[in-house]
Amino acid sequence: MTADVAVLGAGMHPWGKWGRSFVEYGTAAARAALADAGVEWRDIGSIVGADTVRGGYPGYVAGATFAKALGWQGARVASVYAACASGAQAIATARAQILSGLADVVLVVGADAAPKGFFRPAGGDRPDDPDWLRFRLLGATNPAYFGLYARRRMAVHGDTLEDFAQVKVKNAAAGALNPLARYRKRVSAEEVAASAVVADPLRLLDICATSDGGAALVLSSMEFARRHGAPDPVRIRAVSTVTPRFPNTVLDLPDIATDSAAAVAPPAEPFRPSIARAAYEEAGTGPEDLSLAEVYDLSTALELQWYEDLGLCEEGEAAKLLREGATAPGGRIPVNPSGGLASFGEAVPAQAIAQVCELTWQLRGTAGERQVAEARVGITANQGLFGHGSSVIAVR
Amino acid sequence: MSRKRAPVVVGWFTEESADGDREGGFRLLGTRCSACASVFFPREDVFCRNPGCPGRELTEVPLSPRGRIWSYTDSRYRPPAPYVSDPELEWQPRTLIAVELEAERMVVLGQGAPGVSLADLAIGMEVEAVPGVLNEDADTTWTTWHWRPTGTRGPAEETADATGATGVKA
Ligand SMILES: [Zn+2]
Numbered sequence: 001m002t003a004d005v006a007v008l009g010a011g012m013h014p015w016g017k018w019g020r021s022f023v024e025y026g027t028a029a030a031r032a033a034l035a036d037a038g039v040e041w042r043d044i045g046s047i048v049g050a051d052t053v054r055g056g057y058p059g060y061v062a063g064a065t066f067a068k069a070l071g072w073q074g075a076r077v078a079s080v081y082a083a084c085a086s087g088a089q090a091i092a093t094a095r096a097q098i099l100s101g102l103a104d105v106v107l108v109v110g111a112d113a114a115p116k117g118f119f120r121p122a123g124g125d126r127p128d129d130p131d132w133l134r135f136r137l138l139g140a141t142n143p144a145y146f147g148l149y150a151r152r153r154m155a156v157h158g159d160t161l162e163d164f165a166q167v168k169v170k171n172a173a174a175g176a177l178n179p180l181a182r183y184r185k186r187v188s189a190e191e192v193a194a195s196a197v198v199a200d201p202l203r204l205l206d207i208c209a210t211s212d213g214g215a216a217l218v219l220s221s222m223e224f225a226r227r228h229g230a231p232d233p234v235r236i237r238a239v240s241t242v243t244p245r246f247p248n249t250v251l252d253l254p255d256i257a258t259d260s261a262a263a264v265a266p267p268a269e270p271f272r273p274s275i276a277r278a279a280y281e282e283a284g285t286g287p288e289d290l291s292l293a294e295v296y297d298l299s300t301a302l303e304l305q306w307y308e309d310l311g312l313c314e315e316g317e318a319a320k321l322l323r324e325g326a327t328a329p330g331g332r333i334p335v336n337p338s339g340g341l342a343s344f345g346e347a348v349p350a351q352a353i354a355q356v357c358e359l360t361w362q363l364r365g366t367a368g369e370r371q372v373a374e375a376r377v378g379i380t381a382n383q384g385l386f387g388h389g390s391s392v393i394a395v396r
Numbered sequence: 397m398s399r400k401r402a403p404v405v406v407g408w409f410t411e412e413s414a415d416g417d418r419e420g421g422f423r424l425l426g427t428r429c430s431a432c433a434s435v436f437f438p439r440e441d442v443f444c445r446n447p448g449c450p451g452r453e454l455t456e457v458p459l460s461p462r463g464r465i466w467s468y469t470d471s472r473y474r475p476p477a478p479y480v481s482d483p484e485l486e487w488q489p490r491t492l493i494a495v496e497l498e499a500e501r502m503v504v505l506g507q508g509a510p511g512v513s514l515a516d517l518a519i520g521m522e523v524e525a526v527p528g529v530l531n532e533d534a535d536t537t538w539t540t541w542h543w544r545p546t547g548t549r550g551p552a553e554e555t556a557d558a559t560g561a562t563g564v565k566a
Contacts, residue, residue: 120476127405132478133438137404137530137540138507139475144492147469155467155519199469200514246447247434251466251494251503260426260435261501264446 002282004235005098006225007394009037009218010357013111015182015211015344022055025214026062026111027069029350037218039105039228044218046076046103048093050086050110050349053122062349066109076103084296085241085384086110087215087352088392092239094219104224110349111214118142119210131254131385138256142298143207145253147199150301154201156316159304161201163319165192167300168205170328171336175343177369180354182211183343192300206300211345215353217360232396234363236356238282240391244271253385272309275389276381280311283393287311290333291375292362294355296382297340306381307335329370337362337370352390355380363396404530404538407439410458411539422527423458424504424541430455435500459504462524462546463495466503468517480531480538493543495523509544522546 011032013025026049034041047070049062058065063079076097080089087110094106118141126132134140153159172187187205195204225233244252245267247259252271269277280286287310295310297303304318312333313321321327327335338344338358341351359378361367375396382390403411410423426437429444431451437459444451474487481487491508508517509526528542 118473118476121478123477125478130438133405134505135475136478136480138492138505139471139479139481139490140492140505141471141473141475144469144471148467148492148494151469152467152519197472199471201469246445247502249501249503251505257437257504258502259445260437262435262499263429263433264448 002238003099004222004237005095006220006222006230006233006235007217007356007360008039008105008220008225008228008230008233009033009035010360011036011216012180012354012357013214014180015213015347017114017182018212020113020212022052022111022113022212022214023058023065023069025113025212025350026066026109026216029111029214029216030066030070030107030109033107033216033218039218041070042073044073044075044105044107046078046094046097046106048090048106048108049079050090050108050353051079051081052112052349053081054113054115062109082388082390083384083386084346084348084382085352085388085390086349087354088239088382088390089241089388090353091217091219091236091356091392092241095236095239098219098221105218105220107216107218108353109214109216110353112347112349113212114210114345114347130256134254134256141199142253143199143202145251146207146299146302147202148251149305150202150206150299151200153301153304157319159301159319161193162189163304163322164202164206164300165189166322167297167303168192168342170322171297171303171340171342174329174337174370175339178339178343181339181343182209182345202299202301208298208341209345211347213344213347213350213354215350215357217353217356234360234394234396236392237285237395238279238391238393240275240279240282240389242275242278242389243387245274248387252387271387271389272305272383273311275383275391276310276379278389279379279391279393283395285377285393289377290379292337292359292372292378293333293335294338294340294358294378294380295335296351297336297342298346300342303335303340310379310381329372334372337367337372352380352382352392355382356392356394359392359394363394399532399535399537401537401539404540409525409527409541422525422541423461424525426457426459426500427454428457429453435459435502437500437502437504459525460497460499462522463497463504465517465519465521465523466494466496467519468493468508468514470514491517493517493523495543506541506543509542512544516545
């Protein structure tokens with residue numbers, strides 16, 4: 001186990017399609033987090049930005065971009081990128097600085113302004129770039145990979161299209177209660193079934209949209225929190241940023257093939273379960289201790305996959321857990337009480353930070369209509385393409 | 397004016413033989429580490445990626461010509477660039493097949509051959525790697541690999557199908 005860091009403040013810019021710069025969303029989220037923490041920007045010792053690849057050069061140096069927008073005040077700066085896991089890496093960087101004594105209080109910010117339609121690779125001919133190759137050779141969009149995973153689950157575990165639709169129904173109902181969500185309407189299974197197929201077997205309402213949004217956290221040492229008058233803050237107890245182990249035998253975005261297991265036996269534990277296990281080990285906790293989970297439901301079927309990878313149930317039992325209502329509000333282990341990506345749409349570098357914002361409000365007991373009763377331990381999980389694990393455990 | 401044929405990526409699959417036979421003996425090409433025997437596709441030519449192996453000698457090796465479907469899907473919407481398609485033509489869905497190669501113990505993605513539809517596919521079904529055309533431009537026919545169920549024989553892939561072609565005619 002490692003020492004805790006305190007979550008002093010959480011803030012978000014509402015998700016949507018606002019048509020403005022990521023800098024504005026991130027700055028708004030940062031100001032909200034600072035206000036929530038009751039910390040002045042000038043007292044922040046370090047700022048960590050989660051990069052976006054869609055905002056030009058300012059997006060690659062997001063930490064400095066947000067620092068400038070908030071007003072240069074001399075803070076230490078870092079900018080990190082790990083695709084969907086960028087937010088977790090930013091949190092991990094801030095936490096490392098706090099635990100090592102380099103900084104007392106750190107601002108973490110991520111924001112994105114999403115394009116219309118499919119995510120696509122950067123321009124130019126780059127035959128050495130797997131992300132470029134999968135589009136050039138195969139036209140393999142992100143939803144195509146989600147379709148492959150979903151079809152595989154149906155064949156191996158007997159998941160049905162109705163199961164997938166019920167994930168959307170659950171998350172849309174939660175999102176309807178969240179003022180920060182982009183989609184705030186309940187959705188019926190019939191509406192899911194009537195939406196257009198994007199990548200068989202998945203339909204438009206099975207797949208998350210891409211959104212504009214921003215999220216920020218103010219993290220500090222426990223000592224700073226005490227001095228600041230927050231003796232019992234939400235604490236981050238673990239941040240898992242693990243990579244796969246060779247041979248990685250699960251087809252991962254943006255790869256065209258898996259590693260070969262012909263010469264070296266695959267690890268007993270595949271990549272995604274290893275992300276959660278590393279977090280559980282670091283926190284000295286386990287799936288049985290969880291009050292809630294925020295998982296990366298890029299598709300409805302992927303939410304079910306996370307149930308198994310987090311150890312909420314045995315492999316192949318995720319649809320059963322869903323059908324029992326265990327992951328719905330009021331269930332044994334509510335999953336995505338925020339509404340998840342189904343209700344937000346993905347704002348890549350902000351998303352993993354937004355997951356921790358939701359944990360913070362749930363663990364404080366200030367989540368309003370979507371509050372999980374008696375929430376004490378929460379976990380987030382996601383995976384960034386190119387082999388980035390991301391999982392955060394927070395406690396109160 | 398006739399187009400030259402060129403692989404869309406060099407060294408990932410066998411090119412046609414001198415007599416123009418593209419069907420016989422078509423193989424995906426990977427590399428194998430001479431120290432630990434790990435196989436790589438896409439090919440690794442400089443370092444072995446097995447973390448326990450110091451290998452620096454990787455030799456080209458053809459992959460199994462056939463495998464079994466691990467999963468499959470299709471693209472109902474036109475993929476963005478750098479995928480090439482004719483914006484003038486209505487988009488036709490294209491199957492994508494992930495294939496498990498038994499000997500290599502790996503899964504390799506590929507487009508289904510032209511004419512292969514979802515109804516033709518099932519998980520566990522045997523498929524084979526066949527030469528295909530990704531798209532054509534003014535002076536080049538870009539070749540690739542496709543997966544095709546072994547129980548079927550698709551149309552000869554002399555030209556790009558409508559979904560893959562750029563529509564530029566010489
Ligand atoms: Zn080797």
